[in-house]
Amino acid sequence: MYSKWISFLAVASLCSCSSNSSDNYVDPYANVKATFGTNIDLDNLANYANQTIPAYITKDNTAGNSITDKGATLGRILFYDKNLSSNTTISCSSCHQQTHAFSDTNIASTGVNGTTGRHSMRLINSRFANETKFFWNERAINLETQTTMPIKDHGEMGFSGTNGDEPFSGLITKLSAIDYYKELFKFVYGDEEVTENRIQLALAQFVRSIQSFDSKYDAGRAQVANDNQPFPNYTAQENQGKNLFLTPPQFDATGNRTAGGLGCAGCHAAPEFDIAPNSGNNGIIGVINGTSIDITNTRAPSLRDLVKTDGTVNGPMMHTGVITTLQAAIGHYGTINLAPGNTNLDPRLRPNGFGQKLNLTAPEVNAVIAFIRTLSGTNVYTDAKWSNPFPN
Structure with a gap:
């Protein structure tokens, strides 16, 4: 009888611990799930890193920023997030639309303070470009540098630090306060810190992942x-x-x-x-x-x-x-x-x-x-x- 009582207490104790553990569990990605639903599944990431590339494609300007499923997933969210503009009305995707091969049907794209100075360039196969500089006039030395230049432009996304705009540091503060970015930056980089370099790396990985070889x-x-x-x-x-x-x-x-x-x-x-x-x-x-x-x-x-x-x-x-x-x-x-x-x-x-x-x-x-x-x-x-x- 005594040994049966001891066994009962042991089982009860295990059940109690299991119950308490479940009750105290905090989902580290609760805000990502609440914001994106089934559109983003951090347990089952889309394949960005290992897409099929034809053997006859020999160019690759990835350099030191290889595409990862985690990084490109964060880049996708940044690419479509209107929080990257000063008045939360414009995202990268506003000027680079998937339905038009990541370009725009307007001659000049609408920004937060006017329109772009040039037509928005299509982003197809940027990873495989012979020319590694970006923009029509090649003013960006590489894709990483290019990704944040529109954000810093007064007319386009408005974190220029000129003409009454907040500087780029204002965007860092803005994104750092958003709960799903706290979770995502930790998921990708190991901690919650938002930096320009991390934004550039993620956006460039996403853009380089956009490929077209089914023609x-x-x-x-x-x-x-x-x-x-x-x-x-x-x-x-x-x-x-x-x-x-x-x-x-x-x-x-x-x-x-x-x-x-x-x-x-x-x-x-x-x-x-x-x-x-x-x-x-x-x-x-x-x-x-x-x-x-x-x-x-x-x-x-x-x-x-x-x-x-x-x-x-x-x-x-x-x-x-x-x-x-x-x-x-x-x-x-x-x-x-x-x-x-x-x-x-x-x-x-x-x-x-x-x-x-x-x-x-x-x-x-x-x-x-x-x-x-x-x-x-x-x-x-x-x-x-x-x-x-x-x-x-």
Whole structure:
């Protein structure tokens, strides 16, 4: 009887401890769960770090900030959080919208104190860019530096420290007081401290994770040894467009094309289709809503997902948004004018010192358009891991 009583007390004690432990449990991610619901599951993170990359993609500008599932998850939340603007109305995603390949259909995007000075560049395949500097005029040395520059801009997100704005330290204070960031920064970095460097690392990881390799081009490229071979899945017109895109033109003494292709790959080499780092400007030197010229815009986004698969453009093209169709874009390069004051025109566009004249035919234009459309996929527009995690 005595031993039975001792056993009963032991069991009762265990039950009591278990009950007390459960009652006292504090979920370390309660605020994340309350804010984001099932959109963010810290126990089952989306795959950002180990996405499939085709073997023919050789560029990678990750440098010392490798993508992690934790870091990119924090970056996704920061990217979509309007708290990053001074008046809590604008997020990074306001100007870089998933439905438009992370660009904007407006010529200039709306900020907290006006509009952007240039059209918002698409963010597709930033990790695989040949050019490692960012912004149209390459003023950011790398993606990490770029991520917080719009936040510090008076017109865009308003933590500039000028014109009555709070300095960037005001944002640090603001985010540090938000409970879900306390949990998230500890989850990613081991403690709750919010710093500019940590914000930059997370945002850059998220942006670099945005990739697009499910296009008709990728399906074809996987079946051949190199880009110069005909793609089995292409139409005759698409293969013609590819050849025109890849093949350099031949010019006479005054810049008229006499043979060859259009030479687009001279600046937008396959398979990344990003801008060559040594490029000058492309002859478009205007500014938005102004009469002055700007010859410093020498960067461009990848041509991947320039349009959707149905040919719908993902917003206007060029830093001024002055071009709105693929036909107009190709037409621009068809006849390059040597504008007064443009001392930074890319040499490849002025053969023998003359603005190039490609003498395009309608079938050639249509073939190149058909090819460019093959560079677009569909997943980038719908994948939940790149979508807004905040409930509607």
